[in-house]
Amino acid sequence: MQVRLKQEHLNIAKFEPEYGLDPMLDIALVGPQCQYRIQGRASNWQGSVEQDTLSLSSNEVRDTTIYYLV
16 A cells, blocks of 8 residues: 655654654655654554545645655
8 A cells, every 4th residue: 555645734854862863753645545743753663553444536645655664
């Protein structure tokens, strides 16, 4: 499944010196039939996902593809 950043959301990755390369995330992603919001440390992103099902019009998504690298 492909998701994109939700254009209407600020989508922040905040890096703090005491956490090194483990930013605090506040991002919203949209897919064809659902929306995800991730709030929390990047190292624990799977535990910070909230999902909503919704119907979107095509003009509500930004043309930016997100790829998760392991």
